[in-house]
Structure formats: C-alpha cells, structure tokens
Amino acid sequence: MFSRLLALILCTAVMATMLLALRQKRVEVTQQILALHLQMQQSRQARWDQQVAIAGHMRPAELSASIGRAQLKLEPITPARPMPDRSNALAALPAEPARAP
8 A cells, every 4th residue: 555655656746847847848948939039020120220221322313323334134023014903803703692581
C-alpha cells in the first residue's frame, strides 16, 4: 500500500514539474513573439520614414530630365490595359429565387 501511495505521489510530482516546464516554455515563446512583433513594427516604421523621405526629394520634372539625359528606356510598371470596372459586379450576379414562407 505504501509503495502505491509513494508511486502516486512521485507521478504527481513529475507531472506537476512537466506542467511547470511547459508553462515556462509558453511564457518564453510568448516573449519571443512579442519581441519579433516589436521588431517588425519598428522595421515598418523605418521603411515608412524612408519612403516619406524619398518621396519628399522626388521632383517629377527633374526626374524626367535625368532619365532623358541618361537615355534610359524605362517601361511603365502599371498594367498595359486598364483594370475592369468592378463597381457593378454584384449587379451582374443572378438574383436569388424568392422563397416561399
């Protein structure tokens, strides 16, 4: 009887220790996720600041003149054909049949 009780207490202690280890691991992983999230947010902010600085220095007339002087053959990055108008996309769907009450 004593050996069963000792085995039960030992198993409970091992399970409690494993549970505490898993909980600690979860806390560590959550901390890493938070740190990565903060780093991503800072990177986005830095990229946004760089884009704003670049946009502030761009002057279309000077840019066109520089491209002309360098004799660059640049292609537009916009689509060659206009995008289809999807404002009436729902109107083109067939109407649902009326349901009987």
